[in-house]
Amino acid sequence: MSESSTPIIVPSGAGPRGAAHDELLDGLNPQQREAVEYRGQALLIVAGAGSGKTRVLTHRIASLLRSREAWPSQILAITFTNKAAGEMRERVEQLVGDSARGMWISTFHSACVRILRREAEQFGFTKAFTIYDSGDSRALIKRLVKEHEADALGLTPASVQSRISKLKNELADADSYARDANMNDPAERMFVDLFSDYQRQLQRANAFDFDDLIAQTVYLFRAFPDVADVYRKRFRHILVDEYQDTNHAQYALIHELTRPVQSSVDAGGGMLALMDEQDGASLTVVGDSDQSIYAFRGADIRNISEFERDFPGAKVVLLEQNYRSTQNILTAANSVIRNNFDRKDKRLWSDQGDGEKVVGFTGYSQHDEAQFVADEIEQLRRKGVDYGQMAVFYRTNSQSRALEEIFIRSAVPYKIMGGTKFYERQEIKDALAYLVSVANPADEMALRRIINKPRRGIGDVTVETISGFAEREGITFRDALGRYAELGLGPKLQGAVAQLHNVLAEASEILLPSSGEAPPPTSVAEGLQVLLNKTGYLDALRASRDPQDEARVENLDELVAVTREFARNNPEGTVLDFLTEVALVADSDDLDDESGSVSLMTLHTAKGLEFDTVFLTGVEEDLIPHRISAGEPGGPQEERRLFYVGITRARKRLYLSLAMTRAQFGEVSAAMPSRFLQEIPAEIIHWRQSPGDVNSRGGTQSRALNARRPRDRWGNTQQLPPGGGLKPKSTAMDRFPGMVTNKVRDNGDLELAAGDRIRHEDFGEGRVDAVTGEGPKRIAHVRFDSAGSKKLLIKIAPITKL
DNA sequence: TGCTTCTATTTTTTT
DNA sequence: AATAGAAGCA
Numbered sequence: 001m002s003e004s005s006t007p008i009i010v011p012s013g014a015g016p017r018g019a020a021h022d023e024l025l026d027g028l029n030p031q032q033r034e035a036v037e038y039r040g041q042a043l044l045i046v047a048g049a050g051s052g053k054t055r056v057l058t059h060r061i062a063s064l065l066r067s068r069e070a071w072p073s074q075i076l077a078i079t080f081t082n083k084a085a086g087e088m089r090e091r092v093e094q095l096v097g098d099s100a101r102g103m104w105i106s107t108f109h110s111a112c113v114r115i116l117r118r119e120a121e122q123f124g125f126t127k128a129f130t131i132y133d134s135g136d137s138r139a140l141i142k143r144l145v146k147e148h149e150a151d152a153l154g155l156t157p158a159s160v161q162s163r164i165s166k167l168k169n170e171l172a173d174a175d176s177y178a179r180d181a182n183m184n185d186p187a188e189r190m191f192v193d194l195f196s197d198y199q200r201q202l203q204r205a206n207a208f209d210f211d212d213l214i215a216q217t218v219y220l221f222r223a224f225p226d227v228a229d230v231y232r233k234r235f236r237h238i239l240v241d242e243y244q245d246t247n248h249a250q251y252a253l254i255h256e257l258t259r260p261v262q263s264s265v266d267a268g269g270g271m272l273a274l275m276d277e278q279d280g281a282s283l284t285v286v287g288d289s290d291q292s293i294y295a296f297r298g299a300d301i302r303n304i305s306e307f308e309r310d311f312p313g314a315k316v317v318l319l320e321q322n323y324r325s326t327q328n329i330l331t332a333a334n335s336v337i338r339n340n341f342d343r344k345d346k347r348l349w350s351d352q353g354d355g356e357k358v359v360g361f362t363g364y365s366q367h368d369e370a371q372f373v374a375d376e377i378e379q380l381r382r383k384g385v386d387y388g389q390m391a392v393f394y395r396t397n398s399q400s401r402a403l404e405e406i407f408i409r410s411a412v413p414y415k416i417m418g419g420t421k422f423y424e425r426q427e428i429k430d431a432l433a434y435l436v437s438v439a440n441p442a443d444e445m446a447l448r449r450i451i452n453k454p455r456r457g458i459g460d461v462t463v464e465t466i467s468g469f470a471e472r473e474g475i476t477f478r479d480a481l482g483r484y485a486e487l488g489l490g491p492k493l494q495g496a497v498a499q500l501h502n503v504l505a506e507a508s509e510i511l512l513p514s515s516g517e518a519p520p521p522t523s524v525a526e527g528l529q530v531l532l533n534k535t536g537y538l539d540a541l542r543a544s545r546d547p548q549d550e551a552r553v554e555n556l557d558e559l560v561a562v563t564r565e566f567a568r569n570n571p572e573g574t575v576l577d578f579l580t581e582v583a584l585v586a587d588s589d590d591l592d593d594e595s596g597s598v599s600l601m602t603l604h605t606a607k608g609l610e611f612d613t614v615f616l617t618g619v620e621e622d623l624i625p626h627r628i629s630a631g632e633p634g635g636p637q638e639e640r641r642l643f644y645v646g647i648t649r650a651r652k653r654l655y656l657s658l659a660m661t662r663a664q665f666g667e668v669s670a671a672m673p674s675r676f677l678q679e680i681p682a683e684i685i686h687w688r689q690s691p692g693d694v695n696s697r698g699g700t701q702s703r704a705l706n707a708r709r710p711r712d713r714w715g716n717t718q719q720l721p722p723g724g725g726l727k728p729k730s731t732a733m734d735r736f737p738g739m740v741t742n743k744v745r746d747n748g749d750l751e752l753a754a755g756d757r758i759r760h761e762d763f764g765e766g767r768v769d770a771v772t773g774e775g776p777k778r779i780a781h782v783r784f785d786s787a788g789s790k791k792l793l794i795k796i797a798p799i800t801k802l
Numbered sequence: 803t804g805c806t807t808c809t810a811t812t813t814t815t816t817t
Numbered sequence: 818a819a820t821a822g823a824a825g826c827a
C-alpha cells in the first residue's frame with residue numbers, strides 16, 4: 001500500500017520506538033511484541049486460547065497512544081460482548097490513564113447504534129428509533145404470518161425469523177432475495193412477501209432489529225459515501241476481537257470502514273480546493289479459527305482464513321504459547337481439536353508443568369452428577385479455593401436446572417450467567433414497552449403489547465377499530481388513541497383509552513419535556529413509576545392471587561432500581577439511552593461479579609472467560625455434540641470446537657462429567673458418553689467413576705447403563721454383575737451411595753444444633769458438625785456415616801432429626 | 803371479552 | 818415437566 005500523504009487529522013507519525021515503549025513490551029514474548037509493535041495496514045493475530053491476546057490488544061492500543069501515532073478518538077476497538085469491551089477499556093486505562101476516554105471500545109451492535117442514532121435522519125428514521133430484540137421481532141413476524149395465513153404453506157414464525165436473520169447477515173433484502181428465488185413456488189413468494197412486509201413494518205415503527213443494526217449501517221455507508229467518509233476519517237486504527245465469529249455483514253462493515261478516503265476538502269465558499277487521498281484505517285484482527293462457535297448465527301470462518309487474501313500484504317502473527325492452563329489440560333484440548341480436519345495445525349504449549357490430571361465422573365442421573373459437582377466444589381472450598389474461581393459449564397440452558405436444585409440444597413452459592421434473562425421476563429418487557437411507547441410513539445408493536453395490560457377491556461376487536469381509524473385518518477396508532485372521542489367506542493372503552501392516553505401523555509412530559517429542556521437524570525425512574533402506578537399495572541399484580549405475580553412486583557421494583565443506577569452512571573442519559581443499554585446489554589455482561597459464587601453458564605457464554613476450576617457437565621452424545629448439530633453441515637466440527645473452548649477455559653483443574661440417564665421432555669432416557677471423551681488420551685484422565693464402572697459388563701467399552709428402564713434404547717434389560725452372581729443382582733443403584741432423589745420439602749422451623757443426629761433421605765444417617773447462617777438460610781454442616789461431609793440448606797433438605 | 807381447560811410444543815448455542 | 822397457545826364456554 002502506498003504511503004499516505006498524511007492530512008491534518010493524523011498526529012505526527014511514529015517517533016522512534018524507544019525508551020517510552022519498553023515497559024509496554026516487558027514480559028511479552030517475541031511474537032506478542034511483534035504484534036504490539038507492527039505498523040502496517042493489516043495485521044492478523046492468530047491467538048490460541050489463553051495466549052494473552054487481550055494483553056496484546058491492550059498493549060497495542062496503549063503503544064499507539066503513547067507514541068502519539070493516534071489520538072484516542074481515532075481508535076475503534078470492537079469486541080463481541082459488552083463485558084469484553086468493559087474489560088478492555090479498563091485495561092487500557094490502566095496503561096494510559098484518562099486518555100482512554102475518547103476511544104470507541106464497544107460491540108459491533110453498540111457501535112452501530114451510536115452511528116445510527118446520529119445518522120438515522122438520513123434515511124427515513126428518527127434518532128428515537130427502538131431496537132427489537134429477537135422476542136420483539138418474533139412477535140411481529142408471528143402477527144404477519146397470521147395475517148398472510150402463511151402457515152398454510154408450511155411457514156412457521158420461527159422458520160421465517162431465522163431465514164430473515166440469515167439473509168440479513170448476508171446483507172440480502174427481500175428484493176435481492178426475490179431475484180434469485182424460485183418465484184413459481186408459492187411458499188417462496190409468500191416468504192418474500194413476509195420479508196418485505198416485515199421490513200416495511202419495522203420502518204414504519206421506526207425500529208431496527210438486531211441484524212438491521214449492522215446491515216443498515218452498511219447500507220448507510222454504501223448509500224451515503226459522505227457519511228461513511230466522516231467515520232473513515234475519524235477511525236484510523238480499527239481493532240477487532242474474536243474475528244472468527246464475524247458474519248458477512250460485520251465483515252462488510254469493517255471493509256467499508258477501512259476503505260481509503262477519497263474525498264474533496266472543502267476550502268470554504270463551496271470551492272473544492274484539493275482532492276486528497278488518504279489510506280484506509282489500519283486494521284488489526286485477532287482470532288482463532290478453533291474457537292469459532294457461532295456459525296449458527298452466520299459467523300463465517302472464511303473471514304479469518306482468507307484474511308490474507310482480503311487484505312494483501314497483511315502481516316500474520318501466531319501466538320501459540322499458552323499462559324493459562326497446565327499441560328495436561330492443554331493436551332486434552334489439543335488431542336480433541338486435532339480431530340477436526342480442514343484446520344491449520346496449531347499446538348498450544350505451556351511451561352507450567354503437567355498439573356493435575358483431568359477428573360472424570362459418571363453419575364447415574366443428572367442429579368447425581370450435580371451432587372458430585374456440588375460435593376467437589378465444597379471440598380475444594382475447604383482447601384481454600386474461592387467459589388468465584390470455579391465454574392460449571394453445560395451445553396444447553398435447560399441443564400442448569402438440575403444443577404441449581406442441588407446447589408440450593410447443598411448451600412453452594414452460585415450465579416447463573418445468561419439463561420432466562422431478566423429483560424426477557426414478561427413484566428419487564430411490559431414495563432419497557434410502556435417506556436418505548438412514550439419514547440418512540442411510532443412503535444405500534446410496543447403499544448399493542450401494553451394496550452390491554454393491565455386488563456382494560458380492550459380486546460382484539462377494539463384494537464382493530466383503533467388501527468382502522470388510524471389508517472383512514474393517516475395518523476399513527478398512538479395519535480389515534482389521543483382522539484378517543486372519535487373512535488366510536490362505547491363509554492366504558494372510551495374511558496379506558498382516554499385514561500391510557502393521559503398516562504402516556506403525562507409520562508411523555510416527564511421523559512421528553514415539550515419545553516425542550518433536558519430532563520433531569522431521575523426522569524427515567526420517575527416516568528417509569530408514573531406509568532406503572534397510574535396505569536394500574538402494579539395494582540393489578542398486587543391484587544392477583546397468582547403467587548408468581550408477587551415475584552413480578554419485585555422484579556419491577558428491581559427495574560426501577562436499575563433506572564436509578566443508570567441515572568447515577570449517566571447523568572445526561574435519556575430514556576432512549578436507557579432503552580438502548582437495556583436492549584444491547586446481555587445478562588452475561590453483568591458487570592458486578594459477585595466473586596463469592598460459583599458461575600454457571602453455557603459453553604457459548606464461557607468463551608473468553610477463564611477459571612481455576614472448570615466443571616464441564618453433560619459430556620454425552622446428543623448433548624455435546626448436540627443431536628441437532630449432526631444434520632447440519634459443519635455441525636459436528638463446530639461442536640468439537642465448542643468442547644475445546646470449554647476445556648481451554650480451565651487454568652488448573654478440569655472435570656468432565658456425565659450422567660447415564662437424563663430426563664428430557666419429562667421422559668428419562670439412557671445417555672451415552674460423548675465421542676469426544678475417547679479423543680482424550682486415557683492416561684491424562686483420572687476416572688473417579690468411569691462410564692465403564694457403571695457399565696454392568698464391567699468392560700472398558702463405553703456403553704450406557706442398563707438402568708431399569710423398560711425403554712433402554714439398546715433393548716438391554718438386566719445383566720449379571722461382574723462377579724458372576726454371588727451377590728444378589730447388583731442394580732446400578734448400589735454404586736451410587738450419594739444418589740439423589742428429587743424431593744423438596746419445607747422444614748423452615750426445624751431446629752438443629754451441633755451434635756444432633758439426623759437422617760437424610762438420600763445420604764442416610766449423619767451427625768451435625770455445625771450450623772451456620774440465619775433464618776431461612778440456615779445451613780447444617782453434616783458428617784454422614786457413609787456419604788461423607790456435606791452442607792445442607794436446612795429449610796429444604798429432605799432430613800429428619802433423630 | 804375474559805376465564806378455564808385442554809393441547810401441543812419445547813431445549814442448541816446469542817448480539 | 819413446564820408452559821404457551823387454542824379452543825370452548827360464560
